[in-house]
Amino acid sequence: MSKERIKISPDLYDIMPSDYQDLVQSATYGKEDRGWKDIGTSKELIEQHSLCAGCPESMAFRYILASLPNPEDTVMVGSTGCTSLVFPMVAVHNIHSLFGNQNAIASGLKRALSVRFPDRVKDVVVLAGDGATVDIGLDMTLQAWFRQEKFTTICFDNELYANTGGQESGLMQKGFVAKMAPVGKLFDKVRLPEIARESGCHYVVNCTVSKPSLVEKVIRNSVLIAREIGPTYIQLYTPCILEIGKNSMEGLQEMRDSEKPTERFAYKEYVSEPAKQFLAELAAKDKERKAAAKQLAGKA
Amino acid sequence: MAETKSHIGTQNKKGQTYTDPWEMMHEAPRNPSFYTGSEVIKEALRRASCDVMIAYPITPQSEAAALIGELFAEGYIGDYFRGESEFAVMSQCAGAAFGGARVFTTTAGPGTMRAMENFPMWAGARLPIQMIVTCRGINSPLSIQPDTIEISYLLNTGMLVWHAETAQDFFDWILKGFMVSEEPEVHLPLALCCDGFFVTHTKDVVNLTPADMCLPPYDPYRSPVPCMDMECPPVRMMRDPFIMKSNYISYATHASWQQEIWAAIERSRKHTIKWINGLVDTENTDAEVVIVASGTAVSQGREAIRLLEDEGVRCGLVKVKSLRPWPGEEIREATKNAKHIFVPEFNVTGWLAKEIKATIPNSDRVHAGPHVCGGMTMPPEIIVSEIKTALGLRSESLAGRGS
Numbered sequence: 001m002s003k004e005r006i007k008i009s010p011d012l013y014d015i016m017p018s019d020y021q022d023l024v025q026s027a028t029y030g031k032e033d034r035g036w037k038d039i040g041t042s043k044e045l046i047e048q049h050s051l052c053a054g055c056p057e058s059m060a061f062r063y064i065l066a067s068l069p070n071p072e073d074t075v076m077v078g079s080t081g082c083t084s085l086v087f088p089m090v091a092v093h094n095i096h097s098l099f100g101n102q103n104a105i106a107s108g109l110k111r112a113l114s115v116r117f118p119d120r121v122k123d124v125v126v127l128a129g130d131g132a133t134v135d136i137g138l139d140m141t142l143q144a145w146f147r148q149e150k151f152t153t154i155c156f157d158n159e160l161y162a163n164t165g166g167q168e169s170g171l172m173q174k175g176f177v178a179k180m181a182p183v184g185k186l187f188d189k190v191r192l193p194e195i196a197r198e199s200g201c202h203y204v205v206n207c208t209v210s211k212p213s214l215v216e217k218v219i220r221n222s223v224l225i226a227r228e229i230g231p232t233y234i235q236l237y238t239p240c241i242l243e244i245g246k247n248s249m250e251g252l253q254e255m256r257d258s259e260k261p262t263e264r265f266a267y268k269e270y271v272s273e274p275a276k277q278f279l280a281e282l283a284a285k286d287k288e289r290k291a292a293a294k295q296l297a298g299k300a
Numbered sequence: 301m302a303e304t305k306s307h308i309g310t311q312n313k314k315g316q317t318y319t320d321p322w323e324m325m326h327e328a329p330r331n332p333s334f335y336t337g338s339e340v341i342k343e344a345l346r347r348a349s350c351d352v353m354i355a356y357p358i359t360p361q362s363e364a365a366a367l368i369g370e371l372f373a374e375g376y377i378g379d380y381f382r383g384e385s386e387f388a389v390m391s392q393c394a395g396a397a398f399g400g401a402r403v404f405t406t407t408a409g410p411g412t413m414r415a416m417e418n419f420p421m422w423a424g425a426r427l428p429i430q431m432i433v434t435c436r437g438i439n440s441p442l443s444i445q446p447d448t449i450e451i452s453y454l455l456n457t458g459m460l461v462w463h464a465e466t467a468q469d470f471f472d473w474i475l476k477g478f479m480v481s482e483e484p485e486v487h488l489p490l491a492l493c494c495d496g497f498f499v500t501h502t503k504d505v506v507n508l509t510p511a512d513m514c515l516p517p518y519d520p521y522r523s524p525v526p527c528m529d530m531e532c533p534p535v536r537m538m539r540d541p542f543i544m545k546s547n548y549i550s551y552a553t554h555a556s557w558q559q560e561i562w563a564a565i566e567r568s569r570k571h572t573i574k575w576i577n578g579l580v581d582t583e584n585t586d587a588e589v590v591i592v593a594s595g596t597a598v599s600q601g602r603e604a605i606r607l608l609e610d611e612g613v614r615c616g617l618v619k620v621k622s623l624r625p626w627p628g629e630e631i632r633e634a635t636k637n638a639k640h641i642f643v644p645e646f647n648v649t650g651w652l653a654k655e656i657k658a659t660i661p662n663s664d665r666v667h668a669g670p671h672v673c674g675g676m677t678m679p680p681e682i683i684v685s686e687i688k689t690a691l692g693l694r695s696e697s698l699a700g701r702g703s
Contacts, residue, residue: 101391108395115378143384
């Protein structure tokens with residue numbers, strides 16, 4: 001799909017909702033170097049959201065949607081949780097079916113799209129919370145990686161079940177007192193990034209969403225590597241300010257505190273050898289393209 | 301519709317000709333072949349232009365699921381893989397169907413139960429997936445033997461549910477099932493059930509359509525809901541997700557959607573009647589005694605009727621082919637003359653008898669039985685015995701029944 005596909009018939013233009021008109025006029029479908037810097041100057045692919053004021057998840061959503069390399073041909077798969085409150089307002093096709101089955105849905109979807117569009121790129125991106133990814137859906141998360149399914153899995157890690165009111169999750173820190181962990185969680189935070197690496201992911205990143213430029217790079221890499229090489233996994237700290245007793249304006253600082261070198265969300269990255277080679281080729285092509293553009297600009 | 305029609309007469313990469321489905325199923329020559337039920341499933345799929353099949357081993361459907369893998373290796377299926385559990389497989393099927401593929405899978409017994417959460421989701425999402433259910437026991441202690449109890453759990457999922465008696469039914473209904481399921485005004489999943497082993501593992505003569513003819517491909521743009529492939533404009537679906545709302549609009553939205561699923565099942569009625577030649581088959585329904593059954597219980601009932609005829613008892617037969625849509629009107633009509641209605645079943649609860657009782661006037665005419673379960677066979681003699689006992693006729697004792 002390109003922007004052509006979403007054009008409005010002139011006869012119907014005035015009755016279309018203004019957010020759709022905006023989408024046609026100034027969204028960044030098909031823009032090659034789209035990124036977080038488009039936010040504010042173009043129509044975002046997210047129209048409002050019903051998350052709590054200041055929720056870091058809403059920041060993450062905006063950065064991710066701004067960074068998808070190919071939104072005009074990207075289908076996202078969500079799961080039950082706070083993310084499912086946002087997806088109905090997102091301008092890429094998205095699927096919510098059951099709680100925890102997101103990587104199974106994505107496996108079938110990616111294969112169907114590959115059968116139906118053998119000569120075109122159709123990216124599939126999973127975005128789900130930590131309960132969906134690590135607890136109820138762990139089996140399907142891992143099995144999709146074992147099978148080398150070519151899509152990206154993004155986990156919004158808020159270290160608990162936020163949408164149901166703050167219950168213990170596998171990614172919660174040990175000792176944290178929560179609902180269903182009345183004497184504190186008794187076991188360590190599950191080390192899914194390491195498990196992802198061992199399970200065959202070609203690109204694994206563990207970080208926060210405090211820096212939009214970093215999120216942009218990570219999301220772009222993860223989608224492109226998944227498209228060409230194999231599964232990728234991104235674990236993003238999106239703290240639930242409500243459940244950890246923070247105010248609306250404190251989410252960013254919470255992420256900054258948690259990404260210090262000794263903290264659990266210090267930036268960690270794993271890139272497989274084939275993915276390293278792919279990224280190097282990509283960088284070389286990018287350099288070539290920029291040099292050519294510069295030369296062209298010089299001639300003009 | 302336009303897209304579907306445009307393929308007819310052209311060839312696929314295997315050299316099969318996309319053929320008008322009605323012509324292929326009703327007018328093309330048939331070739332008698334001696335096959336097991338599992339092999340028949342494979343042969344139907346060879347002609348089904350299936351995009352994605354996802355498999356998982358569980359007795360007694362494992363052989364069919366593996367044979368379809370061979371079809372994939374030969375190039376007849378777009379993609380095929382083994383999932384990690386039935387819950388995952390049914391979600392993978394959903395993903396493929398959301399992406400616009402014609403999707404097929406097979407399961408049985410405990411697998412059906414494990415996957416259960418997916419089925420109302422399939423129906424609610426209007427995914428016309430076809431699932432073969434080769435019924436077997438689901439209880440503990442573990443049993444792999446034939447038992448139809450799992451069908452009762454499928455009846456209220458919003459899926460179409462058909463119950464095949466023979467391998468011939470199976471061959472025809474797999475292909476016809478896609479046609480009914482994929483109608484834009486239906487667009488619902490189909491659970492095509494059979495009695496495990498009795499149908500899957502026995503050989504029978506089945507009349508096959510020519511192997512060089514196949515169904516036209518599925519056209520996802522005839523779906524009543526958007527295909528999730530980013531080929532049509534993505535728009536904000538709603539201002540606030542209804543799921544979290546406790547207000548009238550939210551309730552009304554969810555209620556009307558559930559009603560729409562059941563309305564779609566109703567709308568499937570005319571297509572089902574057209575394609576499988578009625579929701580029921582009937583014989584001699586002017587008799588005072590009528591057997592109503594589905595699946596292989598029909599075959600046993602037919603044999604019991606022959607034995608009863610030898611003894612001068614005339615008995616009619618109603619073969620229930622479709623359970624959803626439910627043939628209420630047909631059963632009322634077929635049993636209007638009956639004083640005694642017998643419902644032999646391969647399950648312990650007698651779910652078919654309950655459905656019939658809820659459908660007809662004077663339901664005390666229904667004798668819910670005989671029942672066998674857990675893999676027991678149902679000799680026609682026990683149906684005869686049940687009928688003769690109810691009619692007050694002298695019945696010879698049956699060895700092994702302790703009677």
